[in-house]
Amino acid sequence: MLSKTNNLKFLTKTLFLGFLLLLPELVKAQEIIEEETKEAPKKVDSVLTAGAQKLDGVAAVVGDYVVLDSDIDRTIIQLKAQGASLEGVTRCQLFGKLLEDKLYAHHAIQDSIEVSDAEIRSNVDYQIQQFLAQSGKSMEELVAFYNKPDEKSFRDEMYEINKSNKLASEMQNKIIDEIEVTPEEVRQFFNNIPKDERPTFGTELKVSRIVIEPQVSEEEKQRVIDQLKQFKADVLENGASFRSKVVLYSDDKASIPQGGLYTLNRKQPRMVKEFREVAFSLQEGEISDPFETDFGYHIIYLEKVRGQEYDVRHILLIPKVSDDAVKEAREKLVKIRQRIVDGLISFEDAARESSDEKETKSEGGYLINPVTQDYNFELTKMDPELYGQIQDLKEGEISLVQTDRGQTGNVKFQILKVSDRVDEHVADYSKDYLKIKDLALSEKRFRAIDKWQEEKIMDTYIKINGEYRDCEFTGNWLKK
Template structure:
């Protein structure tokens, strides 16, 4: 079952274009009152091939097995009154469409070359399938919800693993940061807004917005493209920017707006369905050395509180840090592989922030750095940060002392899979199930075939 949702990440795309298939359709599977058509299998196999995988007819066996599992879950979800929010369906569809667009290059190319229809029509077509997938996922979660593993179960799981099968972990570290940015004065903000007001007036007087964006915008990514951002959907931009962008009519220029990046004026270029394309000019307030010195002094205060044991590092991060992501986790970096704080492989940390790797290379475990000049990666804001080198583990095979949370997670995953497999066996015995004889040779669907005899 673990594969069902990973293999079906792009299944909606295949479903959206399945009408193009010219094969004669037939029912190849039935679970209670739910049917699976040959075209359902073929459309997902088409997507498998489209992802440049080698032809392999046996993949259809895997696809049918996963569709049978999905229908079994869906049947039980209806009986148990499991629901899914409409907003969740919308979000899932939008995320998948954005993924498809990123793969092919543009919405226009997606519509013309792959979908053969508009994105809006595609959304309507795939909505029932997305609903089914999310209902099945929610049902799967309900089956295993509340399951836990005791320390004894974790140890038993670990003890049964052959030594040469234990995973090898490279050097890993626990690292935190406290970030402080200068606070712009009212005068500095007013100056930035005045610059944009003047540029807006020039546009209204007839000057080309794109030319002014190229000359004056402090967003280098869009400035080189005459300020043009490209098509985006709701939820992709910061809220103040997005709210204004979706209200503008093509050609209209917004008043000055403020976001966490600075101040903007926006010109609408085009609206297509639930996407808009705009240009913008960004001006950031300029701060003086006085504001920089104040930010550095704030971090010196944080160091004082930590060293005098008036605050832990985590408490100081909550009190002083301007970085929302790390502040919410007590200043500690999260491992992107699991979304939790703790040990992070050194190479993973390097992908996150190579500068941090260079900094801790000069530090001892347990040490707190002095305030270090810092420019944020996403917002290109200048400030300072403290780095806390909490711990380090050397390369090793997994063991209970160093890797208990990981082993606990693996033990829980195995237990949940066992619970789910037992549920499937029980429910399969209760439901009417029929599988087409063409799939009789498939190892994956043998349990379903036995039921259908």
């Protein structure tokens, strides 16, 4: 059982590496390349280092895909550039993960799994913008950094990388999609763990909050609506460029480099409900009237329809709040907090009565853990920002009024409370059933993936070249 647990930890670690947005292996579909003569081999089972030498030989062939020596080196550079920790990770482990990804991608094609071309290209656009923003480089500098002759070559390689990763992801999902565990399997899984090897769960608690947001005046809302109407009229009546309006005026800074462009798919929700409903109601070339979401006010231009996919551009304007409204909101929350402290109302009732946060208002202010979908948060896995807000609170204590920022960037105020604290403890079947169930499900999925991989390795053309044959793989890649 302990070895299986360790395997699960390694699987989780390697899956993380495999699903990074940009895994820079060079994909060559429908091509099998014989072993080439390479430079003097380096020791491949050493821990990854920053100064890895670049080689151009073929390290392996998996079905219709190849893995180059340079793929591994570029992957190391990319992961470090993205801030990933490679401590203790060897070249052999990373090479083995690339082999797994190629095996998944190859069989995804064999199983006729399809991926959306528009979604992949949209991901590439997003990734490039993230790279540019984080690195501070120009597109020309980025292309040169990755040793590509031009932007098109860079985008084409990123497209193939993303497509390969998406195929691998879809194949993995297909393998484990219908796997479930019964209560009896959960019980057996737990009973099979020796008592001295049972997992320890960290300190958990519940977090609740009350949020008060400054109110936007009706005059300010109307000003924003009128401005959006003017943008629409200027485009339709005077031939102005919608994209130029985006660049000059939109408050959606993330989409400005793409001219406000988003690709929506009817089968894959990406935007908030109101945005999608308006976008899908438009005809190609039409511009919507102003409408409101939680982010502010928008107009949408439907640029192109391709089956289920809609290319839309939008302009977002966020109404501004006045200094008086900010002061009034803070004073309101101060009074609410005092009523709770004085015992005149419970925190939960005050949240239901007054909180402006729709997601938690009906829950009495309780935050839902996005990972577990319940109210419990484990301290060691808590979002750092949230942890910073509650770390000094005692059980049942009400925080002072804190200033925060909403999703629109406007100021808001909150008070928080922690409750139902459970200290770190060894797993208990009755108290921790849901967590144990998740572990049992992960174990069962691991076994399914392990079995699938063993079978497919034997059924697939695989050739490992040169010094990589000396790696100690977790899978039977050498078919011994």
